[in-house]
Amino acid sequence: xxxxxxxxxxxxxxxxxxxxxxxxxxxxRKACYYRDRRNAVKPPSWKLTVSPLTLAVLAVLVVLAxxxxxxxxxxxxxxxxxxxxxxxxxxxxxxxxxxxxxxxDPAFGALMQRLNMRALNICVIDDRDPFxxxxxxxxxxxxxxxxxxxxxxVLCTTFSPYDFETLGFAQRAIRQLDADFAAGAIxxxxxxxxxxxxKSKAGxxxxxxxxxxxxxxxxxxxxxxxxxxxxxEPDSCWQPRNPASPDYSYYQEHPEEYAYAxxxxxxxxxxxxxxxxxxxENPNLLVVGAHLGSMEVDVDQMARRFDRYANFAVDxxxxxPYFMMQPRNKVRAFLIKYQDRILYGTDLExxxxxDTAKDLKEWNDTYRRDWIFFSSDRTVEYLGHTYPGLSLxxxxxxxxxxxxxxxxxxxIMGDK
Numbered sequence: 001x002x003x004x005x006x007x008x009x010x011x012x013x014x015x016x017x018x019x020x021x022x023x024x025x026x027x028x029r030k031a032c033y034y035r036d037r038r039n040a041v042k043p044p045s046w047k048l049t050v051s052p053l054t055l056a057v058l059a060v061l062v063v064l065a066x067x068x069x070x071x072x073x074x075x076x077x078x079x080x081x082x083x084x085x086x087x088x089x090x091x092x093x094x095x096x097x098x099x100x101x102x103x104x105d106p107a108f109g110a111l112m113q114r115l116n117m118r119a120l121n122i123c124v125i126d127d128r129d130p131f132x133x134x135x136x137x138x139x140x141x142x143x144x145x146x147x148x149x150x151x152x153x154v155l156c157t158t159f160s161p162y163d164f165e166t167l168g169f170a171q172r173a174i175r176q177l178d179a180d181f182a183a184g185a186i187x188x189x190x191x192x193x194x195x196x197x198x199k200s201k202a203g204x205x206x207x208x209x210x211x212x213x214x215x216x217x218x219x220x221x222x223x224x225x226x227x228x229x230x231x232x233e234p235d236s237c238w239q240p241r242n243p244a245s246p247d248y249s250y251y252q253e254h255p256e257e258y259a260y261a262x263x264x265x266x267x268x269x270x271x272x273x274x275x276x277x278x279x280x281e282n283p284n285l286l287v288v289g290a291h292l293g294s295m296e297v298d299v300d301q302m303a304r305r306f307d308r309y310a311n312f313a314v315d316x317x318x319x320x321p322y323f324m325m326q327p328r329n330k331v332r333a334f335l336i337k338y339q340d341r342i343l344y345g346t347d348l349e350x351x352x353x354x355d356t357a358k359d360l361k362e363w364n365d366t367y368r369r370d371w372i373f374f375s376s377d378r379t380v381e382y383l384g385h386t387y388p389g390l391s392l393x394x395x396x397x398x399x400x401x402x403x404x405x406x407x408x409x410x411x412i413m414g415d416k
Contacts, residue, residue, distance in 0.1 A: 086364075089371040090116040092398055095405035095412060098122060098228070098290060098317035098345030101153055102141035105356050109149040111363060120345075120409060121145060122156040122189050122228060128197070128256055131351070135160070139180075141352060146184065151414045155180070156187040156228055159216065161194060165201055170215040177219065186411035187226040187288075192233060195271035196259065205266050207274035209281065217278070221285040226409050228315075229278075229287050232271040232294035233259065234322075246321045246383065268294070279309040288343060288408055289314040296322040299334040306341050313408050315345035316400075320370050324380070324387035332390045339396045343404045346370070374400065 096119040101108060112119065121142045126132045135158065145153045157180040159173040177188060190208055198206040208231050220227055236245040237259045241252075251258040259265050272294065279287055293314040295301035305312055316323075323331045335342060346366050350359050373380045377391040392400070405412050 083368075085368045085372060086115060088375055089367060089401070090114070092401045093117065094344065094367075094401040095119065095409075096346050096348070097288065097315045097343040097405050097409065097412075099153070099348050099350075100124070101145050101348075101350040102138050103350040103352050103354060103356065103359075104141065104144040104148050105350070106148060107356050107360060108145070108350055108363075109152065111360055112149055112152045115367065118152045118154065118405075118412060118414075120156050120187060120228070120405070120412060121153040122187075123158045124189055124191055124230075125158050125160050125162075126191060126193055127162060128193075135176075137352075143183070145350075154409075154412055154414060155183075155185040156189055157181075157185040158189040158191070161190070161198060161206070161213070164198075164206065164210065164212040169212060173216050174219045177216070178223070181223050181225060184411075185225070186409055187228050188220050189228045189230065189290075191230050192257075195231060195266055195274060196233070196257070207266075207271065209274045209277040214281070217282050217285055221282060224410055226286040226288055228290055229275060229293075230290035231275045232268050233257070234291075234294065234319075235268065235297050238268055244383070246325075276305065276309070279305075279312050283309075283311055285311060286408055286410075287312050290345070291315070291317050291347070292319040292322065297326075299323075299326060299331055302341075303334060303338060306338050313341040313343060313404065315343040316370075317345035318347035320373065321382050323390075324373065324382055328388055328390065332392065335390065335392060335400070336396055339399045340404060340407075342400050343408060344370070344374075344401045 094115065094117045096117060099119045099121055101119070101121050123135060123138050123142060124132045125135060132138065139155075139157065142153070142155050146155055157177060159177055163169055177185075190213075194206055194208040194210075196205075200206055208229065217227065234245075234247050236242060236247045237251065237257070239245075239260055241260075242248060255261065259268075275289070275293075279285075287309075289295075289305075289312065291314075293302060293305065293312070295305070295314075296319045302314060323335075346363075348359075348363050348366060350356070369380050369382075372378050373387070373389045374392055375397055376389045378389050379386040380389060381387075
């Protein structure tokens with residue numbers, strides 16, 4: 001109300017000070033006034049009687065009104081407060097156990113602060129991808145992100161497995177990992193190139209349980225760090241293309257990773273058997289199977305591993321839709337029974353040259369959709385289909401979105 005009265009008074013004063021009221025030069029009386037001041041144009045011969053005290057009071061009120069106006073808009077900007085759908089999500093101090101954030105943009109830190117969340121920021125080595133050919137520059141990017149987010153994005157390092165047959169391989173990898181642990185890394189990623197790309201000099205595919213890697217696993221366990229194991233791929237990777245599959249577009253964009261086109265590659269069953277052997281041989285090593293441990297189509301596959309290996313959990317990264325596509329009651333019962341073994345994760349990205357605004361929208365939309373699905377009985381939409389939410393009990397939600405990450409990823413809370 002005060003601002004409106006001030007604007008009316010200002011308009012009357014401006015109207016009496018300038019005869020310009022129409023046409024292109026009248027689009028902004030304020031602009032005209034300051035233009036005249038800059039050009040030192042003499043005022044008309046008539047006078048406006050306004051006391052100095054009135055002008056002083058008017059000036060103070062204008063400043064105050066503009067300040068309030070600016071403050072209001074600052075508080076209402078998108079991203080300043082969690083929306084209603086994400087209020088419950090933020091209340092749990094959620095931990096996203098699987099992101100790839102290499103862009104040092106304060107907007108990501110602001111999002112994490114707004115949602116009261118932390119994340120495991122994962123490095124990957126894959127010589128088929130230019131950005132991921134080596135540990136740098138991604139490790140340096142991830143360290144800068146950790147700093148810019150106030151420690152909310154915690155580093156998961158990795159090592160190059162490609163020279164596993166060279167002399168001193170394990171010792172070199174251990175020295176690098178130990179230095180990363182000292183610098184704050186809390187986990188180590190191993191990747192699907194084991195089993196799906198790497199070959200020995202003898203021409204055999206190299207599996208994740210290869211003896212060359214065993215000293216490295218033992219060192220990770222000795223430092224009470226965790227292995228994040230992205231081993232194998234969804235079943236659809238070994239099947240004919242299906243536009244209804246959640247992974248259809250990925251293999252369209254990454255044909256070099258599409259196992260169906262490479263019948264010479266090991267079977268998925270053989271790769272997962274090697275992963276299971278790694279678990280059995282290293283009972284003191286915590287292992288989180290990325291992407292539901294590549295057992296996404298049937299929760300019974302995960303249940304059998306959980307019953308067999310006490311050191312094994314999985315994250316949900318990029319696989320929540322597979323929960324949606326299975327019978328609701330079966331998935332709900334599984335998550336309640338194995339509530340200590342599931343870590344919430346997304347596989348969200350922020351690449352150095354990506355569009356931050358677009359990334360942030362995807363992050364917000366993904367968190368909103370997943371939270372609604374897990375926490376309520378509302379329907380969510382995915383690929384043109386709707387699915388009912390799971391409405392999990394509050395204690396189960398807390399474990400999936402927070403507590404399990406604290407247990408399976410020691411150090412994820414940093415100094416807090």
